[in-house]
Amino acid sequence: QVQLVESGGGLVQPGGSLRLSCAASGGTFSSYHMGWFRQAPGKEREFVAAISWSGGSTYYAVSVKGRFTISRDDAKKTGYLQMSSLKPDDTAIYYCAAKYYSGTASSPRVNFYDYWGQGTQVTVSS
Secondary structure, three states, X not given: OOEEEEEOOEEEOOOOOEEEEEEEEOOOHHHEXXXXXXXXXXXXXXXEXXXXXXXXXXXXXXXXXXXXXXXXXXXXXXXXXEEOOOOHHHOEEXXXXXXXXXXXXXXXXXXXXXXXXXXXXXXXXX
């Protein structure tokens, strides 16, 4: 079982950048797929990006492709979401999530992931 803690959120101007971190504990991080999701007020939680347990495959929502980069450092048991060219529409609470690898590929589905962090607020505003 793994516990996840996000950090790195904050207030940033449009066009700016932020890097979110997701620190894992209590499990073998390198055996987990990892994903990032976000939820804006009044909206459903939506997929942002995912990375496979091996780091060999990455997936992005159309809305963030080319602006966001997901990565992982298994030695540090930490996942990252580098966000650039931020827009006001990117404002949301960002969550990281994990799913133990058992032979299935990673997924953009919210209900694919078993473990979730508490979220970190990202606000893009001038």
